[in-house]
Amino acid sequence: MRPPIVAIVPSPAVLVRDLVVRYGSREAVAGLSFEAPTGRVTALVGPNGAGKSTTVEVCVGLRPAASGTVELLGIPAGTADAAGLHSRVGVMLQDGGLYPSARPLELVTYIASLYPHPDDPGRLLDALGVDPGTRTPIRRLSGGEQQRVKCAVALVGRPELVFLDEPTSGLDSGARRTFHDLVRGLVAEGASVVLTTHLMDDVERLADQVVVIADGRAIRSGTVADLVGEEESVSFRGPLHADLTALRAVLPDHGDVVEQPPGHYRVTGAADPMVLSAIAAWCAQNGVRTADLRVGRRSLEDVIVALVGDL
Amino acid sequence: MTTPAPASVRQRAIAHAGWETRLLLRNGEQLLLTIVIPVGILLGLTMTDVLVQQSGPDRIPRAIATVLAVSVISSAFTSLAIATGFERRSGALRFLGTTPLTRTELLVGKFCATAAVTALSSAVVCVVAVLIGWRPSASALWAVPVLILGTAAFAAWGMALAGLLRAEAVLAVANGLFLFLIMFGGVIIPAASLPGPMSVVADLLPSGALVTGLTDSLVDGQMPSGLAVIVLIVWLASGALVSSRTFRWS
Structure with a gap:
């Protein structure tokens, strides 16, 4: 044996x-x-x-x-x-x-x-x-x-x-x-x-x-x-502590938007044209200027900041 | 460039002693303390009437005993304590604590480096003394073990002080104690000339015992007194105990 x-x-x-x-x-x-x-x-x-x-x-x-x-x-x-x-x-x-x-x-x-x-x-x-x-x-x-x-x-x-x-x-x-x-x-x-x-x-x-x-x-x-994951997301920079109620209301199901760190916004959920359209509409209705609007995977820094706050 | 590969305890201690000696001798302030000031004091004491007790044929050997004691205290106590305190503040000790160098090897290395610098200083003082007329007898060699014992005792307390206080406080306290020991510890003013109980206290201080032992050897041509040797051994043992308890890498 x-x-x-x-x-x-x-x-x-x-x-x-x-x-x-x-x-x-x-x-x-x-x-x-x-x-x-x-x-x-x-x-x-x-x-x-x-x-x-x-x-x-x-x-x-x-x-x-x-x-x-x-x-x-x-x-x-x-x-x-x-x-x-x-x-x-x-x-x-x-x-x-x-x-x-x-x-x-x-x-x-x-x-x-x-x-x-x-x-x-x-x-x-x-x-x-x-x-x-x-x-x-x-x-x-x-x-x-x-x-x-x-x-x-x-x-x-x-x-x-x-x-x-x-x-x-x-x-x-x-x-x-x-x-x-x-x-x-x-x-x-x-x-x-x-x-x-x-x-x-x-x-x-x-x-x-x-x-x-x-x-x-x-x-x-x-x-x-x-840590970074495969999921794509949409992120943009905007005014500090913007009221996101209206944006959340127009996002597709399961979508959410968070501000972290201040002035940096990330939209969770699918990064499809509907989301981009909703963001553009929200900006137009609220007079919000965005910068660095990006679609793609989150960077490691984004992930860590989301977990622990500022590095 | 090739590097030898010593790794044994003895070789690491020797390597550290060599490193410390190199750094000490490169330091301009240290050279001033080690060579220039002792020679200056020797010339001052032998060529002027600063101290009444140093007149007559014993003038030069008495001056040598005083100068060697000052040299030992400044190198083995004040300089060692200050340098170690600032090595800790700069993080150099912290880094050494992560290498194969052990605490014992570091302490042995520091003592050997201090002893080497003291030996150099003593040799220069003796050569200058011979040049100005000192004719030592064979019994003057008794000064060698006294110097080694005194260097060890002061080095132990220098390391203890560096372990007890932060760098800036070590600087202040080490210099303050140096001045106190020189003035009231039986070095410049002989213990016998100090008033009342101060005389007894000076005899029991390592500085007083060191001067007594050196005077016995260099002036009186005899073995160092038992009391002086015992006092130095007690200071050495207590300093070694305190420094081993208080030493820290960071």
């Missing part, structure tokens, strides 16, 4: 279960649960104060949790040998993290010396668009250049798992494209990436999975396609 075939399911790169973090009496993270699959990019998105950065800080050992479980690469965080787990995880922090008086290459070289199998610091800086030969101290670099150095120190240890907290803030479009290529390269080599960002363009271009966080909890998760 043949032995039964057992499917080996790889453990997720990050497993967070019922995580609670408190600042005094306030719960910054209130029972958050999510998984970041191995070899994929997982984006944590949500408004300021949602608990994204706090969650990353707990994952990388900078902040204790009040309760809950965190596992990185299959190892419970906080119980394993710190140096052992930290040598497999790279972190790009949202705030600070650099020695202001150091030069980029010497800092990245020093950080590389802490890891068992580091990348070449000069090559990495060069790939990120920072001149490895520069003698300018980090404090005199532009914000975008400092951001690239932060990215280099996060990646120089060739981590299996990388946390990138707001990695592209302050980067120009060229540097962001370079960063996107770098993340794709990491994933192609088998690394797992957890990305927190407010820039939905980064998420749409990079993320295999999105976890939407609000008030310290995960309220939705899925692929970008899952």
Whole structure:
């Protein structure tokens, strides 16, 4: 008799279960649960104060949790040998993290010396668009250049798992494209990436999975396609807080119109000519000028804003 | 460019010590504190009559003991506390907390870097002292363990202070304590010359014990007194305990 075939399911790169973090009496993270699959990019998105950065800080050992479980690469965080787990995880922090008086290459070289199998610091800086030969101290670099150095120190240890907290803030479009290529390269080599960002363009271009966080909890998760959906809708911009009663009255069955955020209107239901006709008629009758009248799938930003309010 | 791949505990501690030493020696203010001011004080004390107690043949070794104590306190306590406080404020420590570098390796690295800078400062002071006429005896080598013990005790309390207070408060308190210890801790004014109970207190402070131990070695040519060594060990142990409890990456 043949032995039964057992499917080996790889453990997720990050497993967070019922995580609670408190600042005094306030719960910054209130029972958050999510998984970041191995070899994929997982984006944590949500408004300021949602608990994204706090969650990353707990994952990388900078902040204790009040309760809950965190596992990185299959190892419970906080119980394993710190140096052992930290040598497999790279972190790009949202705030600070650099020695202001150091030069980029010497800092990245020093950080590389802490890891068992580091990348070449000069090559990495060069790939990120920072001149490895520069003698300018980090404090005199532009914000975008400092951001690239932060990215280099996060990646120089060739981590299996990388946390990138707001990695592209302050980067120009060229540097962001370079960063996107770098993340794709990491994933192609088998690394797992957890990305927190407010820039939905980064998420749409990079993320295999999105976890939407609000008030310290995960309220939705899925692929970008899952979240955006296939349904088309009509959106337009108009005056703030317009009276929508008349418009609702002329929309076809099951149609509705919502204003979110203020001045931005979205009509749910089928995006057929009847809806466009109803909107045009409502505008004409009420003297409303519209702008950016669009028919199509909602953007990820539209979806997230609808879920959590302003990003 | 190729990068070596050290990953052991010892190698990470050495790598961090090298990194800290490099940053310390590049800092202009630190060089002023480490080299220029101690040499200036040495010349001032030996070539003027600022302190009556430093007249006669003991003038230079007494001045060396004072200068080395000032150097240890400024490097191992004031500078270390301030630098660590500002590393925390800049987020540099926070980032290091996410790397394989452990808390113990960081503390060992910082101590080694401070000890290296203190050794450099002490060497420069001794060379200048020889140039102006000091002729040390073999018993002066007793000053070496006293300097190591004093550096460790002050470094432990420097790290403790950096863990207890935010950066701006560390700056103010570390400088205030530096001035207090120099003036009333048995350094500039010998403990024996301080009035009443202040004299006893100064003997029990790490600054007073450090000067006593250095004076025993450099001036009297004998082993450091037991009381001075015990006082320094107690300050070292208590500082290590407090700093290990209060240290935080962020």
